[in-house]
Amino acid sequence: MLAALRDGELDLALLGLADEEPPPGTAAVCVLDHPLAAAVSPDDPLTAVAPRPVPLDALRERSLICLPHGTGIRGALERACAAAGFRPRVAFEAAAPPLLARLAARGLGVAVLPDVPAETAGALGLRTVPLDAPRLRGRISLTWRTGGPSGPAARALLARMCAAFPPAHPVGRGSFS
Template sequence: MELRQLRYVVAVAEEGSFTRAAARVHVAQPAISQQIAQLERELGERLFDRTERKVSLTPAGEAFLPHARAALQSTAAGRDAVTLLRGVLAGRLAVGTVPAPPATLLDQLARFQRHYPQVRLTLRTGDPEKLVEQVIAGNLDTALIGTSGPRLPAGPAGQRLPTTLGAREFGEEPLVVATAPGHPLAANAEVTLADLREEALVTLTPGTGLRAALENACAEAGLAPDIRAETDDLSLLAPLVEHGFGIALMPRSAAWRLGLGLVTLPLRHAALGRALTLVWRRDGVTAQARAFLEMDLE
């Protein structure tokens, strides 16, 4: 059993495809298939069910996967321990983040890279539930997610953050209203939630911090939001607004980066913003993540 075989198993399991796994680890697909087949012969069990449409774990694969991840993480931790003896931090820092991350996170990552130039940064975006799953699985060292207090925004009620995660508030980013230039609200200096009562809205799908913030604010104001279109991709909100599907509440940083050609208006509602929380796994903090988290406290 070789570490590369474990790495290939994890990649195929997470990508759900031998082709995507091969691209991820920069190895030819036949080589991955050959190595996994060799590992399956050694174990005496098939790890994957292979069909033309998808690749899925067998029960044996489900049982094997967490141990493969643990072995890879332990190996990486050992490598980190040796490099720290030399006073040099290297390796990789994998950070998950909400789409269109705030400038504060990017500034902190830039500062981290200046301090530790030999650490390679990997950034991934996703919705809160997926990012939390990736942190728990050890695929991400830490993640910046949108939350409603100590809860994940999975619908109005939400879900509590797992106790296996450490968490720290990362601040709140104001939301702004984005409209097409010819929209009647575009001439206003600012808008209130009451101004949105009769407006068609475009927003993100349930399970995102932005959707939770919108629903919570409208509930407090006694409004029923008229959601005409929803998407799981924050970058699509601006084109939807531009093409007349409706107006959108967007994080200020996203509006500045994605909303070229749109009119952005401040929202006069102090409680409405994108609450951000930094999470990490309590029992598996890598040397790179620890350095990043300690820098956040400076």
């Protein structure tokens, strides 16, 4: 979607971004921003420390269940792991977070997902443990080419969306007027 946005095939896109700054040539406003957590089966050793956060390094030797390359959450995880001096050991990939959760609930690894309330995780057969050092975030941003969309309808939609999502979690806003 980012390539289509840059090529002018799309005026606007909802993208998962790994960084606080949008990719070069684009501007964005954050519409969702959630901390990421390790989702594991209830008998996983990581649950011994819950609800206290665990350092990212606790995942160094663990089999991970992740979204595919190119997603914001996967990018945030890979960059944080690289900064901590290791590559994540990805055992399974899936494009749908509920599938990641089901795999983790069956004990097939640690899913890295947006944190969910304990009762929601419990209903899924999971326990979630916050990740810290660094604290990872999953962000979805409305993104557009720097300078804004060319069509009047897309420009009007963008203006309304930017008004609806104030910059509580700004992401390198650009001018679109």
